[in-house]
Amino acid sequence: MNDLLFNVGYGHFLALAALLFLIGMAGVIIRRNALIMLMSVELMLNAANITLLTFSRMWGDEGALSAHTFALIVIGVAAAEASVGLAIVVAVFRGRRNVDVDKLTTLRH
């Protein structure tokens, strides 16, 4: 117990990332608001970044820095995804006055 609380190791960081990732996934699954779903996706991307950086630190050498580069790119992609996703949300809302994904059924049949 003492170890678990005070001797913080790489396992702690990875477990935190796993927890964040699954919370984000739960958000995507249970929420119906497109905005909340987008936020949850951002959470999942952040969790992925935490694992990337943790493993990078774990290896510790110069080559492991490409994980930082990769995390940087993930952030860039996340930004792009957020901008386009929000644009879609706005466009959908303009047409339907609603961003509830369950009600976006035009393409269903």
Next chain:
Amino acid sequence: MKLYALLIALAICAPAVGLAQPAPAQAQHFADVRSGAQSPASPHNDTVDGHGMGMALLFWAFAIASIVGAIFVISRRNLIVAVMGMVGSFLGVAAIYMLLYASFLAVLQMLVYAGAIMVLFVFVIMILNRPEDEPVAPTGHVGQVVGGIAILYLIGRLVAVLWNVELPNKAVAMAAPRMTQLGYDWGSVKAVGTDLFNGGLFPFEAISILLLVAVVGAIAIARPLHEDDISDEGTKGPGHS
């Protein structure tokens, strides 16, 4: 609401505390003394009080901030509260980056996520200005139970696997990165930039084109297609929902 205020405070001061952590002399010292001695291995052998206690406290504080923020995101009906939870979570994550010596990315995390993306979300929420009718998807009791069990099991299983990951090179993993005049050599702007513009040049260019496309796409999607659409908005109105 108090919890929310506390969270914000934690999130704001977290990077500062994280940045204050490493002390150059100590780092060198602990790197020599502790390497290979502790199990499980810690990313921070250099701790505030020499027993890892301060380091642990920081980790727990920011970890809890991140998780509580995340739970806010998925559980709150009020969208503004959800966004604030997300910002808190992101700031916590930025601090966690700092604990991993990724100082450049920590700053970037704050700028991009806690800054730009948060503002974007807030603006969109202001445009929509509409509370959710039914926040949680109707999955039925069976679905809820099965999904809940599956998520809990996955959490346990993932944590169990990740917790036990073996270190590839204990000596390096336990040692602190090299110090320079400008801070730690590893994970700094210079180090990441060198890597980014050597091996990562092509992905970097690709991501810049992706961002350009995303900007153009976002404008094209969000813009009204015709002048009529604007007038249509009024007629379609709330009755459409």
Next chain:
Amino acid sequence: MDPQSLTFLGLPALLWIPLLPLLGAAFNLILGRYFSKATVGTIAIATVFGACVLAGILVFWGLFFHPASPEPDKVLPALWQTGGYTQTAWSWLEVGSFKAPLALHLDSLSAVMIMIITFVGTWIHIYSTGYMAGDPGYARYFGYLNLFTGAMLILVLAANLPVMFIGWEGVGLCSFLLIGFWYENDAYAYAGRKAFVVNRIGDFAFLLGMFLLFWAVKSLDFEQLKSLSNGAVYSASNWGPGHAQVWGHERLAAAGGILLFIGACGKSAQLPLFVWLPDAMAGPTPVSALIHAATMVTAGVYMVCRLSFLYSVSTTAMMVIATVGLLTALVAAFIAFAQTDLKKVLAYSTVSQLGFMFVAAGAGAFNAAIFHLGTHAFFKACLFLGAGSVMHGMEHGGSKTPGDITTMGGLRKHMPITRITFLISCLAISGIFPFAGFFSKDDILSGAWGTHPPGWPIWYGKILWGGLLIAALGTAFYMWRLYFLVFGGNERSEEAKHAHESPVSMTSALAILAFFATVIGFIGLPEAHVFEHLPKVFHALPTFLEPSLTHTWYVDAAHQPQIAGGFADGTLFTLMGVALAVGIVGIVAAYGLYGRGPSKTVDQLVDGPLHGAWEASKHKLWFDEVYDAIIIRPFKLLAKGLFEIVDRFIIDTVAVNGVAFVIGLFGRLARWFQNGQVQRYLAGLIVGAAAVFFVTDCHRHPTFDITRTGDTITLHAETGASVVGNGAKLHWHLDGSTDCAGEKARPADPPDLTVRAGDTGARVALCIDDPIERKMLVVSRAVPDVEVTP
């Protein structure tokens, strides 16, 4: 120049004969509706006439321009003497050893046929332009008529059975189309269907005969079939000693010949498949003349003559043909007595005359059959066209039932040309000297009298002769009854009084056909000593046909006796006299009873002693009723049963709806997942991921096998099929100790190990270093004492 290499536009010259009418058909059927009636009619006539000219050039090329025969005593040029020539257009079917090139063969037999078909066809086309002038389906009609001509030419020019079958089916199709030409009338459409179905029965047998011949001979080419028959393929020796008794010594020839003859029965309206022909009179009258009198219905006769080499091997098949022909001739003549429809009488007359031809073929007098085929084509076409002219006139007179002879009479005053040509044709069909029918019918009668194939009773030829005489008497009687009822006496209705002569396009055809019906008989005078000093042209036809027909009965390669023998002049002229006398008796009897319209004697006879016979004749011997009862009704019952059980229940209910039900069931199950909500899918993804982890968790318990063979112990590690097992480090503890603490640093052992029995303790343990969870797993098993055979 060799006619065999003659080509035009890259295609063999022979192919152009059927191709011309087919091109005309294509034009008239596809584009005809956009052109005027004059254009359509001109093209239709021009193509058939072109075929006629081309056929004439090719036939007479052989007669006159080809180098003469090297043997001076032969009458014919070498081309015809050697059996004509074949031109191959292209390879049509080729499956394994089966080859059916689209080859056309011109020999004297097909030469006679193409001349008849194109010549009569041309005049019937010309006649049709007048007859069909007011019909809305003008282009369609001429398209079909051209198509028919082309198909018929393919039929007679075919060099092998498959190509003949193309023409065979083609003419059947055109017959069906033209019988049902006025398809708005249900009865007409039904008549077309009846003709088609009855012909299918015959065609099925025809196909079976083809298969049988191919199975035995491995070829369907006429030349090949013929040359093989000169060997002993068709005789019994090849079919095993135990089978020699079945059908004499000609099992194959008899079976194949009879099957093909059944096909001919369908096409040529012989007993028992003749029922379609009288109904076929539903079509336009020129069609009845061309298809159902002059050409198509003679295809069966032609086929039998074409395969004369085959039938000459089998007296059984010939006897079947002759008997069926005789019965048909008698039955049809009998039915014709009481018919009151103009065209029906002619139809039964056609059936009867076809019976004559089959008797001739069956008796081995193949050239008599072809001779009668030719003369019959002229006078029957003339009769039908005359009937068409009469009905045309009656229609203009206002008659609603233009074919009913009870309303006619006295038309000789109103339609003089039609009357004269009809009279000539009636004289010809009755066998009155010097008209064409006299010579051909006499040829048949004398052929039947003199036939003596081996295996036949010696008196059977005489029976045939007697039967034919009765049929000839009947022919003369019913034809002249018809003539007197139509043209003789006084008008029996107002419409008949207002009838008038037909246009010149129709009467010109009548005149030409009547002319040939008069003179054509003189090309086939019988062989008699008194005729020897006459020019060769009077004996042209038998001489011409000689090389294409086989008149000899095959015993073996050395013995081939004549089937029908020649006669002394006295016998010949006696037979001629008898035939002539019979014809005259028939005419006189008809004049007595019907000379001035239906006489009182007729009524007395019909109500009195001949009542039953009259009823039987009137109701066509109840053939249709009998077929309906014994074939059609049970068939419909069977069809209904099959419909209810197989279609309604098995296919509809079980197969179709059952499949739909099962698919619907799965669909309803799948819909629960596939509801279109991305979130539901994502939840499925997570549950699936959890399941994968769970399953690997359950399967990650490692173990190992231990087997003993004598003193050798074999160890095989099973590290478990999961994340854990792959890449795990193994350490064997042969002494059985389960302490794995110190093993982490040591290098791994291989998963398979073979040791001696003495090297191990009582147990063996395996330490497994799980690389992911960094646990040490220990498995321990006892070493077996003795060998255990699995």
